[in-house]
Structures are given as C-alpha cells and as structure tokens.
Amino acid sequence: MTAPGEAPLLRIEALTKSFGGFVALDNINVDIGKGERFGLIGPNGSGKTTLVNCISGALRPSKGSVLFGGEDITTLPPNQRSHRGIARSFQIPRPFRSMTVIENLMVALDFAASRHLLESASHRRDAAMAVLTRIGLASKADVSTAALTQVELRKMELARAMAIGPKLLISDEAMAGLSTSEVDEVLDLLISLGGEDIAIIMIEHIMQAVMRFSERVMCLDAGRIIAIGSPSEVMGNPRVQEAYLGT
Amino acid sequence: MQKSSIAFWCGAAVFLIVVLVLTQTIRNEYPFFAGYVILQFVVLAVAWSILGGYAGYVNFGTNAFFGVGVYTAVLLIKAFEAPLGVQIAVAAVIGSLLGFGVGLLTLRMRGIFFSIATIALAIIIETSVTNWRFVGGAAGIQLQRPPVMAPFDTYVKMLFFVQALLVVVAVATTRTIQNSRIGRGLQALRDDELAAECTGVPTLRLKLLACVISGALISAGGAPAAMYLQFANPESAFNLNYSVSVLAMSLIGGTAHWIGPVLGAVLLGATQQLLAVTISSEVNVLVLGIMLVVFVVGAPKGLIGLLRRAPSRIGDRK
Numbered sequence: 001m002t003a004p005g006e007a008p009l010l011r012i013e014a015l016t017k018s019f020g021g022f023v024a025l026d027n028i029n030v031d032i033g034k035g036e037r038f039g040l041i042g043p044n045g046s047g048k049t050t051l052v053n054c055i056s057g058a059l060r061p062s063k064g065s066v067l068f069g070g071e072d073i074t075t076l077p078p079n080q081r082s083h084r085g086i087a088r089s090f091q092i093p094r095p096f097r098s099m100t101v102i103e104n105l106m107v108a109l110d111f112a113a114s115r116h117l118l119e120s121a122s123h124r125r126d127a128a129m130a131v132l133t134r135i136g137l138a139s140k141a142d143v144s145t146a147a148l149t150q151v152e153l154r155k156m157e158l159a160r161a162m163a164i165g166p167k168l169l170i171s172d173e174a175m176a177g178l179s180t181s182e183v184d185e186v187l188d189l190l191i192s193l194g195g196e197d198i199a200i201i202m203i204e205h206i207m208q209a210v211m212r213f214s215e216r217v218m219c220l221d222a223g224r225i226i227a228i229g230s231p232s233e234v235m236g237n238p239r240v241q242e243a244y245l246g247t
Numbered sequence: 248m249q250k251s252s253i254a255f256w257c258g259a260a261v262f263l264i265v266v267l268v269l270t271q272t273i274r275n276e277y278p279f280f281a282g283y284v285i286l287q288f289v290v291l292a293v294a295w296s297i298l299g300g301y302a303g304y305v306n307f308g309t310n311a312f313f314g315v316g317v318y319t320a321v322l323l324i325k326a327f328e329a330p331l332g333v334q335i336a337v338a339a340v341i342g343s344l345l346g347f348g349v350g351l352l353t354l355r356m357r358g359i360f361f362s363i364a365t366i367a368l369a370i371i372i373e374t375s376v377t378n379w380r381f382v383g384g385a386a387g388i389q390l391q392r393p394p395v396m397a398p399f400d401t402y403v404k405m406l407f408f409v410q411a412l413l414v415v416v417a418v419a420t421t422r423t424i425q426n427s428r429i430g431r432g433l434q435a436l437r438d439d440e441l442a443a444e445c446t447g448v449p450t451l452r453l454k455l456l457a458c459v460i461s462g463a464l465i466s467a468g469g470a471p472a473a474m475y476l477q478f479a480n481p482e483s484a485f486n487l488n489y490s491v492s493v494l495a496m497s498l499i500g501g502t503a504h505w506i507g508p509v510l511g512a513v514l515l516g517a518t519q520q521l522l523a524v525t526i527s528s529e530v531n532v533l534v535l536g537i538m539l540v541v542f543v544v545g546a547p548k549g550l551i552g553l554l555r556r557a558p559s560r561i562g563d564r565k
C-alpha cells in the first residue's frame with residue numbers, strides 16, 4: 001500500500017465506462033501502490049476486464065481519469081502506456097503465433113524496453129533468455145508458440161509482459177483453465193515476480209489463489225466497487241458473498 | 248557492416264553490372280521489352296509484400312498506385328516535359344501520399360474490409376482520371392519519347408536498366424525493414440494488433456510507414472510505364488490485373504522473406520511473357536489462377552516455404 005505522502009503508482013479517479021446505454025464501470029476510485037499485490041474479483045460481467053482495458057489503454061474511459069506515476073495517461077494509446085511500464089496478459093492468450101517464444105519477447109524488448117539501452121541484438125537476446133529462465137520457459141525459447149501447451153502459453157504471456165520491464169503487471173485470469181498443480185505453479189511465479197517494485201493486479205476467479213496472493217482485494221459487481229480491503233475482510237463481506245452466491 | 252549486408256550489396260552490384268553489360272551487348276530489343284515487364288513486377292510484388300506480407304493488410308489497390316505512377320508521369324511529360332528521373336521521383340512522392348491515406352483506412356478497417364476499400368479507392372481514382380481531359384481522358388494519350396541517353400542505344404534498353412535500379416531500391420528497402428525492429432513490429436501486429444500495442448509496438452505508426460513505403464515504391468515502379476508504352480489510358484493503367492498478378496506473385500513466392508516476391512514475380516512474370524508470345528495474352532489470367540490455386544493448396548507458404556523445408560535453409564540467409 002502507499003506510504004503517506006507518496007504518490008500512488010496508479011490512481012483511478014471517478015472512472016466511468018459505458019457502452020451505449022450499458023454502464024460497465026460506474027464511478028470507480030482506487031489507488032494502487034508501488035509493488036502492491038492487488039486482487040481484483042467479481043462475478044462474470046462485473047467489469048473487471050473493462051477496468052483492465054481502461055488501465056492498459058485498450059479502451060478509453062467515458063469519464064474520469066487514469067494516473068500512472070502522477071501522470072495523466074487517460075488518452076494515451078496502449079503502446080505508450082507500455083513504454084511507461086504498464087504490462088498485461090490476456091484472458092485468452094494472445095501470442096504472436098508466427099513467432100517463436102523468444103521472438104515474442106524480442107518484440108517487447110525491441111519496442112517497449114528501449115529505455116533499458118539494450119542496444120545490440122545479442123544483449124537483447126540475453127535479456128530475453130534471462131526473463132525466460134526466470135519464468136521457467138528457457139527450454140522452449142526456440143519453440144513456435146503454436147506448439148505450446150495452455151500453461152506454457154500463460155507463462156509465455158507473463159514472460160512477454162515481464163520483458164517490458166514493467167512497474168505494473170496486470171494478469172487477467174492467467175490461471176483460467178489450468179489444473180490445480182498448474183495454478184500453484186503460476187501463482188508461485190506471480191508472487192515471485194511481485195515485490196521488486198512491480199505492482200501486480202491479479203484478476204482471478206480461483207479464490208484460494210486470490211487469498212494467498214493478494215495484500216488487498218477489490219470486489220466489483222455490476223460495475224461498482226462493493227468491497228475493498230484485506231482478503232479476509234472482503235471474503236467475509238456479506239455483499240461479496242451475495243454477489244457470488246446469490247441470495 | 249554485417250557479412251550478410253556485404254553479400255547483399257555485392258549481389259546487387261553484380262546484378263546491375265550484368266544488366267548494363269546485357270544492354271550494351273545484345274542488339275535485339277525484344278528481350279528487354281519482355282524483361283522490363285518482369286522487372287516491373289518484381290518491384291511491385293516486393294513493394295506490395297511490405298504491407299500485404301509483413302503487416303498482413305491485403306492491398307487490392309495495387310492498380311491504383313500503379314496508375315497514379317503512370318499518370319503522374321503523363322502529367323509531368325505533358326505539362327513540363329519532365330525527364331524520366333523527375334517522373335519517377337514525383338510519382339514516388341504522390342504514391343507515398345496516397346499510401347498515407349490508405350494507412351489511415353487501417354484505423355477502422357481490417358481484413359476483407361480493408362481490401363474492398365482499396366479496390367474502391369482504385370475505382371475512384373480511375374474514374375477521376377477518365378474524366379480528366381488534360382491527361383487524355385478515357386481515350387488515352389499518345390506520348391513522344393525524348394532522345395535516349397548514352398550509353399544506351401534504345402529507349403527500351405534504358406528503361407530496362409532504370410527498372411533494374413528500382414528493383415535494387417525496392418529490395419534493399421524491404422530487406423532493411425525485414426531485418427530491423429520495424430519488420431518484427433509489423434509481424435507482431437499482423438499476428439495480433441492489440442497484443443502488439445500492449446507490448447509496446449506503435450501499430451498505427453508502423454502501419455502508416457508500411458503503407459507510405461509500399462505506395463511510394465509501387466507508384467515509382469509504375470511511372471516508367473508511360474514512356475515504355477508511349478501511350479497511357481485509364482483502362483490499362485488502372486487494370487485490376489496488376490493487383491491480382493502482384494498478389495499472386497507474392498503469395499506464390501512466399502511473404503516471409505524478401506526473396507519470396509522476387510522469385511514469385513520472376514517465375515510468374517516470365518511464364519506470362521512466354522504465354523503471351525506462344526499462345527495468347529488472355530491465357531495469362533487463366534494460368535495465374537491455376538497456379539494460385541495449386542500453391543494455396545500445395546504450398547501455402549509459397550516457394551519460400553518449400554525451400555525452407557529443403558536442407559539448405561534460405562531463411563537463415565539474411
């Protein structure tokens with residue numbers, strides 16, 4: 001969480017997003033601190049992915065603003081946000097299918113991470129390999145993304161996001177469709193990635209994962225924040241239980 | 248400079264020297280007359296592949312860019328008697344402006360919708376030129392060639408050499424794009440535009456760049472056609488066959504490497520020339536269609552795909 005006096009890493013102010021008459025997000029206000037592990041939950045259609053899209057730039061909010069490191073980024077395109085250190089994975093993996101795993105990472109290094117001064121091609125390859133080793137995909141570096149399993153694709157997306165050198169990593173249901181042991185694997189990975197000044201927003205339906213991962217949890221329902229606080233507080237909140245289980 | 252770059256530029260120099268020597272030693276004009284068309288298609292196919300191959304935006308309006316090149320030359324000849332070099336340079340500028348416009352289309356349109364929009368663009372421009380009296384209107388315009396420059400003894404030989412120069416420019420440009428991060432960015436946005444954006448790729452800027460370069464090269468490649476035929480009319484300058492041929496050449500050659508469109512254009516262009524002489528020019532289109540079907544079914548990655556499966560991998564050479 002943010003220390004007093006210090007500007008938050010990400011500040012979302014009065015953010016509203018509507019599609020025609022449908023209000024997907026309604027007046028969302030939240031701060032996310034440097035290095036914070038933040039869980040985002042809510043039933044299907046509650047606006048989690050819409051919020052992520054507004055943060056990463058895939059969607060423009062109808063009202064309100066998004067501030068990153070004190071700078072207003074509400075109208076910036078996604079590529080400029082990634083240059084500033086916002087990285088994301090997708091709910092359904094979106095690899096660059098005509099490329100190998102390491103080439104996927106090279107895109108990030110070529111475009112987003114130029115500030116790291118990775119000038120020569122061999123430096124960039126080393127940097128990409130370092131990220132892959134950390135994620136545990138080094139052995140698949142030269143494999144085509146078409147040949148990856150689901151869990152490897154998820155890891156590849158995280159690796160590609162990490163290659164940007166992010167300050168904020170948004171993981172959009174990176175564990176959906178994985179087996180229990182694979183969920184633990186990805187969760188351990190996410191926990192290990194956070195901490196070093198990388199804040200992580202994790203969207204997840206698997207509650208054990210959210211409880212273990214998050215320092216703070218926010219629950220959305222029908223585009224509004226219905227609870228925010230420590231994992232146990234939010235889970236104990238009757239409105240959250242109602243949203244998930246119905247009355 | 249890298250080893251591969253040295254090899255490439257040596258190859259380009261040898262190519263130009265051979266072309267020059269041929270124009271000085273062969274007296275018969277016909278090989279140059281036929282060869283010009285093949286070289287022209289190499290320029291068009293290579294230029295097309297920048298947008299259609301790397302970026303995955305299938306431009307069906309090659310004929311629009313080609314026709315704009317031809318008519319830029321016509322206008323310059325008629326108004327100022329401008330020399331060939333000026334015709335080509337101005338055509339490239341106009342082509343790049345048109346490319347910028349097409350690039351803006353990519354903001355809203357993808358896939359088949361983008362392709363249809365480029366066809367519409369070609370029709371709009373053709374209709375405008377058809378109704379423009381100064382450049383000959385629907386009936387077309389006869390053009391007088393200026394005296395040929397040394398060391399060439401005929402104008403066609405000179406045009407052949409000029410087109411060979413354009414081939415080198417087009418291939419060198421495409422090769423530079425392919426080997427730079429721009430190439431990787433285009434490939435990324437072809438695979439997934441949103442994922443590319445979120446990975447830091449400035450997709451709009453790269454698409455505009457690809458459209459501008461591709462458009463400039465196609466129009467530049469079309470400009471000498473005015474003097475080559477000594478005649479221009481909208482129907483032939485904006486013929487949809489250019490779009491279809493260039494697309495087929497790129498796909499048959501393969502778009503993963505710049506050599507693909509070169510091979511495709513040489514193979515198809517030569518076949519077309521041969522058929523035009525031995526059977527009839529109408530059979531061209533039929534053969535084109537058959538070859539396209541055969542390749543789409545048998546070798547979807549084109550000649551490059553076939554060669555890459557062979558032991559000596561051409562893709563390893565840059």
